[in-house]
Amino acid sequence: MPEVAHAADRRDAAWWIDRAVQILVLAGGLSAIVFIAGIFVFITREGAGFVFDRFDFREFFGSPRWTPTSSHNPTYGALALIAGTASVTGLAMLVSVPFSLGAAIYIGEFATGRVRETLKVLVELLAAIPSVVWGFIGLSIMNPLIIQVFDVPVGLNVLNAGVILGLMAAPIMTTIAEDALKAVPDTYREAAEAMGATRWQVTFKVVLPAARNGLVAATLLGVGRGFGETMAVLMASGHSINLPTSPFDSVRALTATIAAELGETAAGSDHYGALFTLGIFLFLVTFAINFAADVFVRGGQRKHRRRGRRPAASANP
Amino acid sequence: MSVPVQASEAADYAIEVEDLAIRYHGKPALSSVTLQVPSHEIFGIIGPANSGKTSFLRAINRMDLMTAGMEVSGSVRVEGRDVRSWRNPYALRQRIGVVFPLPVGLPLSIYDNVALSSRLRGTRKKADLDVIVERCLRRAALWDEVKDRLDSLGSLLSGGQQQRLTIARALSQDPSILLLDEFSIAVDPVTTMRIEEVLAELKSEMTIVLVTNLVQQARRLASRTAFFLTGELVEVTETETMFEGGAQDPRTTAYVEGKFG
Numbered sequence: 012m013p014e015v016a017h018a019a020d021r022r023d024a025a026w027w028i029d030r031a032v033q034i035l036v037l038a039g040g041l042s043a044i045v046f047i048a049g050i051f052v053f054i055t056r057e058g059a060g061f062v063f064d065r066f067d068f069r070e071f072f073g074s075p076r077w078t079p080t081s082s083h084n085p086t087y088g089a090l091a092l093i094a095g096t097a098s099v100t101g102l103a104m105l106v107s108v109p110f111s112l113g114a115a116i117y118i119g120e121f122a123t124g125r126v127r128e129t130l131k132v133l134v135e136l137l138a139a140i141p142s143v144v145w146g147f148i149g150l151s152i153m154n155p156l157i158i159q160v161f162d163v164p165v166g167l168n169v170l171n172a173g174v175i176l177g178l179m180a181a182p183i184m185t186t187i188a189e190d191a192l193k194a195v196p197d198t199y200r201e202a203a204e205a206m207g208a209t210r211w212q213v214t215f216k217v218v219l220p221a222a223r224n225g226l227v228a229a230t231l232l233g234v235g236r237g238f239g240e241t242m243a244v245l246m247a248s249g250h251s252i253n254l255p256t257s258p259f260d261s262v263r264a265l266t267a268t269i270a271a272e273l274g275e276t277a278a279g280s281d282h283y284g285a286l287f288t289l290g291i292f293l294f295l296v297t298f299a300i301n302f303a304a305d306v307f308v309r310g311g312q313r314k315h316r317r318r319g320r321r322p323a324a325s326a327n328p
Numbered sequence: 329m330s331v332p333v334q335a336s337e338a339a340d341y342a343i344e345v346e347d348l349a350i351r352y353h354g355k356p357a358l359s360s361v362t363l364q365v366p367s368h369e370i371f372g373i374i375g376p377a378n379s380g381k382t383s384f385l386r387a388i389n390r391m392d393l394m395t396a397g398m399e400v401s402g403s404v405r406v407e408g409r410d411v412r413s414w415r416n417p418y419a420l421r422q423r424i425g426v427v428f429p430l431p432v433g434l435p436l437s438i439y440d441n442v443a444l445s446s447r448l449r450g451t452r453k454k455a456d457l458d459v460i461v462e463r464c465l466r467r468a469a470l471w472d473e474v475k476d477r478l479d480s481l482g483s484l485l486s487g488g489q490q491q492r493l494t495i496a497r498a499l500s501q502d503p504s505i506l507l508l509d510e511f512s513i514a515v516d517p518v519t520t521m522r523i524e525e526v527l528a529e530l531k532s533e534m535t536i537v538l539v540t541n542l543v544q545q546a547r548r549l550a551s552r553t554a555f556f557l558t559g560e561l562v563e564v565t566e567t568e569t570m571f572e573g574g575a576q577d578p579r580t581t582a583y584v585e586g587k588f589g
Contacts, residue, residue, distance in 0.1 A: 019409060019413070019414040019415065019419060019420065020416060021416060021419065022416055023416070023419075025448070026416050026418060
């Protein structure tokens, strides 16, 4: 059977195309790593001068005094900025997680037909609103509303920025969470419903656990969004350096500080380096969040997975 | 054509397995299997769940390449040549049709499901494809039910119809070996009988390995049958002998008589 042996070794066009595509997607994957590494190298290089010469760990993380433009005694305490970002992001998550999970469960599990389709389109439309518009809403609608309702002197504060940020993050979280729910096979729902489980029991006992990884990913994406958001926070938070003690205190976020001040510093100055150090800090925190999410998701998979997924290895002996 | 063929002496073995062992993540699933399947034979494999039957099929068409943690040792020779020496494993898989236990109607139209393999291999002419699609669907006993709706989605057919679609698709590869893994699980008895008749005819064109949970199905179709038990090949015997109490191992007799498993 000489033909058989021939076919066994003949690397036809399909084989070569397969090979080329494998190399192409490998290049795509590697380029992602290169870009991330490049960004990290860039911000580290710009911040390095400050980190090595001027950086004081206790001042940076322990002092709320951020006065980089003071002519005789500039100080670089980032504590208030970190607290500002953390408080706004935290409040935003309190707002957006219940909203978005609720919306996703309604759209994915309870709504049917036209209601469902309409809601999906509307949520996706909400996700497309630019952040500066949200900032504008914070400034011109939320601000007087908060002053009126809570009888406080200033409406640009943690509450305002947190709510704005929460509303802003909710649509994208809803979309991702809904995708995660949709990925749960209908056979699971049918099997559970056939046992007499109610719609909510099916959702709570079967669908949500099955979609857990996707839901965690949606939440963390929201955290990342809140953490990195600049414009809306800059406009709605009041942008004043404060360790917040109540939701009605104005605060200043890390990102807003970089955005507001970087344009006015001399490249290479201590101030410039300090802003890049804030950038390094943001980068490391984001990295830590993603890493934690990855570990969490993998841990969950190992518990459920049986035979293992296809490895990315090539099919070449 | 000058490639040397390392054909074994008895070149009419379609599959020769020697000392095959399979592990998943280091855990043995099958060990020391040695058997030969002559060309144009229906070879039955029976055994209870978890006995390694499916793993055996997976080793033949090199599914270990895409299964994380699956390790294969020993040798599997298809048409005289170790499957791991095929430099183009896709070419190997084109020669081996596989039908899985649960039907897999790809999310394409019925027509496209059956035409897929030929298209992958470069057949473009509509007239040629029409002939292939009709022939394969007829052979899989599905043509009469779907001839008026070839454009509808294959994944929307009923379970039994999808399984026949899967068989039609496997036949469209024009394979020299057909691996059937408990194909009748989702198929009604009448259709099962019709497919069994088709398999008996196909024997003249290809070698068939039939893994089945229905021992009577093995009896009806297979000329020889292997009995697998907990990752071990207990024996390979002429099917008639096996079912008439002539099995070499008492466990085989107990299994075919329905005393366990």
